[in-house]
Amino acid sequence: MNRIVAGDVDLAFRWWKRPTVKTGGRLRTAVGELSIVDISVVRFESLTENDAKRAGYQSLEGLKKDLARQSDRTFYRITLQFSGADSRIALRDDVDLSAEQCLALIHRLDHIDKGIGVSGLSMKALELIERYPERRAQELADELGLAKEPFKTHVRKLKERGLTESLSVGYRLSPRGRYVLQHARKTDAG
Template sequence: MQMRPAELAAIRAGDVDVAFRRWDRPRVKAGTRMRTAVGLVEVTAVERVPVRSLTAADARRAGAVSLAALRQALDRVHAERPVYRIGLRYAGADPRQALREAVPDAEEIAALVAWLDRLDRAAPAGPWTRATLLLIDELPATRAPDLARRMGRETLPFKQNVRKLKERGLTESLDIGYRLSARGAAVLDHEGHPRAVRGLPVRAPGTPLPRLGAGATRALTARGLVSLEQVAELSAAEVGALHGVGPYALGHLRAALDAAGLAFRA
């Protein structure tokens, strides 16, 4: 189920708790927890409803400016399909975030090493796990197609492999490419691999930036701004003046700062 960044932010804030979609059949079910850019979003209910039954209260709960606007949006595409009301609630942070920030102990490292070995043994194209982790460590924030090319792989299989590593908290996705997590760094260090950033923190301490889009991310990281705490040292005008940071990114940063108990410098 696709949701726009503004819709996700409103769900997290509790301002939106329902969505309407035209589907040929239900594509989610009650109890489903979806991983999103703001964390986990849980589906609380799925119900087919007639368009004529929608009310102004439904529109407000869905974040629409009016009932007419909600109906127009539903009629814009696939008007022949039935309408479903999907109940939604914010269910907390993505557990993978805490996982990748936690440095594993010796027992956890042994389990992760064994799991990586199993992946390598089962791969038709041969071992790939350590090479992928080392490449991401060497070239963080690099496009997946470029990384895949460096490994002589097609992009889709490469991204599928990285997703497996991400599920275990060894990597994390950025607006552009990936970076190695503290958990992934601990595994490579344990095995004695010659890492590009060996002995250095994987990333600056603080709250990571939200997903802002490639242009805004490049603009901020070029200034050395990689955490919300660093962004909070600047005014909104200063951040907005960076080439690549538009109104959407600025608004998303403002919401992320607020959620973290921070704000732009006055």
């Protein structure tokens, strides 16, 4: 993975029915965020030893073995560039929010909740995660009367705003998540 950060690995190849990334987009990975510099259709037969090295393989043979031909799909070459650390990590620790900024974030969460038709879901999810860190997603979803996948999708939206952290099992609130939840409780009480 550090070869991506160093810039030694800057290509990826995929067989897709349609691309799952686009030029100018960003991709989050274990090493941080990657920029999608370019995506193009290429012929599988045109791969070179240099392509294999730039994709992190020891040899062209290894690359071709991993990417066996799939006749119902198109072969894509993706040019990548390391962009930096996952921006959500810094956001998780950012509790330097004014009351107005915190309220705006809470209103944004309310808007998301209304969009999926479950009023107060974000705050309920934050409260459950606070109460039961490291609890399995299915158990938390059951507490809210939701299916697991919609619950996980919603928690990803909370994570995007720096409010939660994913663990090997379950989640926990970030410092920002605790701060926003405390602010919401004070607003409700006052």
